[in-house]
Amino acid sequence: MEENIVGFIKILVDRDQYEAAYLFVKRKQNVEKVRENGWELVGEICRLLTKEKAEKFPDLKVICEDVLMYIAKTAKPKEMLLAFLEQVDIYKNDVKFKALLSPLKTSLLLLPEKRHHSLGITLETLYTHIKTQELPGNYQLEGVEKALLENDSQVKRLSDLLLHLLEFVRTFIIEAQVYESQEVTAGMINQRTELLRLLMKVLNYPLVHMDLMYQSTSQDGKPLPKTQSRVNAEHVMHFISAIQPDFHAAMIRMMDNNEKVKVQDRKSNMTDDQADDSGDNWQLDELIPEVSIGCFSYLTLAEGLQMQHFPAVFRHQYLLELNLKLISALLLSARNMINLKGVSLLHRLMALSAPKSLTPELVESDDFVNCMDSVIHVMLRSPIKEVRLGTLHQVPLVVSRFTMKGRHRFLYHLLSINNHSGFAGYVIHLVKEEIKCALDSKEPSEYFTGIQLKKLLQLIFKLPKGASSDLLENSDKIMAGLNLLRYLVIRDSPPVNATGIWNQTQHIESTYLEPLRQGLSMSRAHYKLELDAHQTSIDKGVELINGPEFQVSVCGKALPKVSSQQKIQILRTAVSTFDLMESIVGRVTDLMSVQLKDCKKSEGI
Numbered sequence: 001m002e003e004n005i006v007g008f009i010k011i012l013v014d015r016d017q018y019e020a021a022y023l024f025v026k027r028k029q030n031v032e033k034v035r036e037n038g039w040e041l042v043g044e045i046c047r048l049l050t051k052e053k054a055e056k057f058p059d060l061k062v063i064c065e066d067v068l069m070y071i072a073k074t075a076k077p078k079e080m081l082l083a084f085l086e087q088v089d090i091y092k093n094d095v096k097f098k099a100l101l102s103p104l105k106t107s108l109l110l111l112p113e114k115r116h117h118s119l120g121i122t123l124e125t126l127y128t129h130i131k132t133q134e135l136p137g138n139y140q141l142e143g144v145e146k147a148l149l150e151n152d153s154q155v156k157r158l159s160d161l162l163l164h165l166l167e168f169v170r171t172f173i174i175e176a177q178v179y180e181s182q183e184v185t186a187g188m189i190n191q192r193t194e195l196l197r198l199l200m201k202v203l204n205y206p207l208v209h210m211d212l213m214y215q216s217t218s219q220d221g222k223p224l225p226k227t228q229s230r231v232n233a234e235h236v237m238h239f240i241s242a243i244q245p246d247f248h249a250a251m252i253r254m255m256d257n258n259e260k261v262k263v264q265d266r267k268s269n270m271t272d273d274q275a276d277d278s279g280d281n282w283q284l285d286e287l288i289p290e291v292s293i294g295c296f297s298y299l300t301l302a303e304g305l306q307m308q309h310f311p312a313v314f315r316h317q318y319l320l321e322l323n324l325k326l327i328s329a330l331l332l333s334a335r336n337m338i339n340l341k342g343v344s345l346l347h348r349l350m351a352l353s354a355p356k357s358l359t360p361e362l363v364e365s366d367d368f369v370n371c372m373d374s375v376i377h378v379m380l381r382s383p384i385k386e387v388r389l390g391t392l393h394q395v396p397l398v399v400s401r402f403t404m405k406g407r408h409r410f411l412y413h414l415l416s417i418n419n420h421s422g423f424a425g426y427v428i429h430l431v432k433e434e435i436k437c438a439l440d441s442k443e444p445s446e447y448f449t450g451i452q453l454k455k456l457l458q459l460i461f462k463l464p465k466g467a468s469s470d471l472l473e474n475s476d477k478i479m480a481g482l483n484l485l486r487y488l489v490i491r492d493s494p495p496v497n498a499t500g501i502w503n504q505t506q507h508i509e510s511t512y513l514e515p516l517r518q519g520l521s522m523s524r525a526h527y528k529l530e531l532d533a534h535q536t537s538i539d540k541g542v543e544l545i546n547g548p549e550f551q552v553s554v555c556g557k558a559l560p561k562v563s564s565q566q567k568i569q570i571l572r573t574a575v576s577t578f579d580l581m582e583s584i585v586g587r588v589t590d591l592m593s594v595q596l597k598d599c600k601k602s603e604g605i
Contacts, residue, residue, distance in 0.1 A: 061099060136158075163235075176188055247300055356400075358406055408455075425479065509592075520578050520585070534567055
């Protein structure tokens with residue numbers, strides 16, 4: 001029986017005689033049999049690597065790992081590598097996955113020097129095991145609640161698997177580490193490429209989905225431990241710094257690589273003879289998700305990981321332009337944790353920029369426009385208050401970083417593209433603040449007075465459909481516009497007319513205020529009629545069939561159908577809004593009339 005080592009081991013294993021099987025395999029006289037039957041022995045041993053067996057026999061996993069390590073060192077390395085990869089290629093058994101990592105590493109290290117192809121296949125197979133695991137739920141966690149994510153069972157599983165994978169990679173990172181005065185070989189370049197490919201994939205899945213932010217102390221000053229997700233992220237960034245010490249150059253190459261892949265078919269792998277021995281000629285030959293590069297930039301710039309590897313010689317506007325696409329990718333993700341990283345990265349880049357340092361030409365950049373569109377989208381649609389407020393707070397910060405000309409262009413752009421009344425009202429408030437600063441200055445900015453200001457006011461004092469506009473839907477913008485007009489009339493008297501508002505009063509009256517009065521009159525009458533009809537139907541206990549349909553949405557999602565009482569409340573609120581608008585319109589009209597009369601009296605005197 002001992003002649004057939006595989007059959008004998010199978011018998012011992014079936015009898016749960018694991019220690020005996022371990023000792024039998026390691027007999028000196030069985031070395032040649034192990035070398036010849038390594039593949040089959042690996043299959044027999046791996047049968048035991050299950051969660052159930054590991055719980056029933058606590059020492060079994062250690063015994064199996066020792067046997068597999070012995071087989072890896074004894075049998076043919078290339079054959080054992082394939083045998084181990086065959087066993088890993090299941091993607092459900094975590095016990096087997098972790099037990100095979102050390103034998104796999106041993107087999108790879110025993111291969112000839114040119115082993116980057118085998119390393120690439122191995123890393124891809126191992127990563128696939130992690131990639132096939134489910135992500136945690138897309139929880140709507142706010143503030144300190146995000147700490148709860150680390151207790152999610154799926155987060156714990158992914159973090160544990162990733163920790164083992166990174167430990168497996170560590171040896172090959174050390175081999176390929178960049179040193180000064182180092183002789184770089186083609187094999188080393190290829191190994192760095194394979195390792196970088198894996199590390200960027202890990203950032204894309206699962207790390208970018210985790211909470212990677214770290215605060216060293218709590219609100220009461222107590223030290224806080226790092227989460228396993230954060231520790232894994234630090235390992236990844238350290239490994240990247242070892243094989244690509246210049247983070248800026250690495251980002252540029254990854255982005256250039258993506259552009260090349262988009263315009264041409266995937267290239268075949270370079271042969272060793274074709275590789276440049278300069279140490280700088282590496283190509284990943286596949287798209288690196290922008291979310292992955294965005295996570296890399298977030299960890300570097302926002303979290304400060306390995307920041308010493310990002311050269312501090314670049315203008316802050318350049319850094320912002322470099323990251324605009326990445327921020328957009330993070331913000332447009334459907335995952336809340338990824339959105340938070342986009343907000344943090346944008347905030348960090350804006351905080352780095354000095355006030356009035358960004359040039360107006362940036363506003364016309366497609367990348368900047370797309371990024372701001374993403375900011376607005378998340379601001380209006382995200383279910384997470386922290387994300388919504390985070391993006392909202394970035395808008396005035398972005399405005400303050402532009403020169404005065406840039407601020408004018410940016411605010412004009414925001415007023416031109418957005419049809420959300422609430423956000424338009426907020427932008428009008430920002431315009432008002434800029435006008436106030438200009439009027440308070442000894443040398444008022446030409447971009448928020450006179451002709452340049454007129455361009456902004458034409459967008460503000462405008463009803464989309466004249467008197468027939470939906471005044472309730474546009475109420476926030478209208479109220480903000482009326483408040484701005486009232487401020488201008490009070491702050492800037494006709495004799496001074498620094499803003500040029502008094503040159504526009506007739507136009508504003510005919511194209512804005514008069515249509516607004518007509519619209520208010522029609523809208524109030526309509527809503528009062530509907531309110532009376534609904535109230536009458538409720539008093540009679542009859543459901544109103546032909547009444548208006550109401551739909552309330554939050555973050556773009558429609559809420560359930562409203563009740564009759566809720567409809568009445570909505571109608572009453574609408575009527576009150578119209579009353580308030582009419583009151584402000586009357587106040588503004590009176591102020592304009594008084595100011596003009598006072599001006600005429602002064603001229604007459």
